Amino acid sequence: MKITEEKKDDIVICKVQGEVNLDTSPDLRKKFDSFISSNTKKIIINFSDVPYIDSSGLATLIELLQRLRKIDGKFRICNMSEKVRSIFEITKLCKLFEIFDTQSAALENF
């Protein structure tokens, strides 16, 4: 899995490439740790190149939401494939997260 980041004003756009699974989700968590440590409060996670996410990946996103809420921060997810989106729908997590079709839509009014 590869994670790249880009900054737009006070927003960090985090692009994830590859499966988010038991082996790779700890790396994503480390990246989120660094965002929290640097007091980043607005994060967009671009999932355009994520073919699959497992429960450990979903749990990592839930934890990020918990941590951001404590510091009045928030994050949005965009560009999910249909398969990944269906995982969020089955687990009802689409109700918890802010999900957008495109990165530009996620950036609007953030």
Place this chain on the structure above:
Amino acid sequence: MKKEMVSLVGVSKSFDGRKIINNVSFDIVQGETFVIMGCSGSGKSTLLRLMTGILKPDEGRVFIKGKDITTVGPEELDEVRKSFGMLFQYSALLDSLTVNENVALPLKEHTKLDENIVRIIVKMKLSLMGLREFQNHYPAQISGGMRKRVGLARAIALDPDIVFYDEPTSGLDPVVGGVINRLIMDLSKKLFITSVVVTHDMSSVFRIADRAAMIHKGSVVEIGTPQQIKTSDNPYLRQFINGSPNGPIDFFREDLGIFEELSL
């Protein structure tokens, strides 16, 4: 074409010179719910142990996701085992651990995930099974049906591609059995988990199976869709479905040894 998740090729197994499994072959494909049915002592549980690598066949091969588990070493077998979960007949929960701790076990055993991530995953799995409010209970404090659901939450803790079920509805009333069957179907249809179910419960066969195989004396006597099973004129199958004591499945042989034992 769907990927083969479990394949048996000419599998045989004997105990004390008695053949328990005799030249069994079949393939189970991705997302399929495959039911193995048969009477007590037919060899279906032995088949399950062979498919999960608990037993090694004397002849033949067992493939899990294309990997021949009859030739791999213990470390590789452990790795293969991460791709499947197992619901045991009596749930096999550890009585000294809470529901939460039981479900967390495979995550702690097989991964290096942070404790908080494990905690969240466990909550997600218990929520999927409708058991979140029982997370701090001990197995002895919940019903048999709930224990099965905890066992199922534990079986899917690592997001396996395949789940093996050993008599998932045995000992449960019809309604709770129906709940377990619905969960099996949900996991299969919504999460695309391949399900291999060993049972003698005919209502489960017709409710959940995409295909079913009937085992008798260690051999497959019929294999087909529920509709094919329902309409088959195979005498073993007919006797099993009808629950009849009369037919080719012999439970008792005429025991004339008693005369000899009584010196008659």
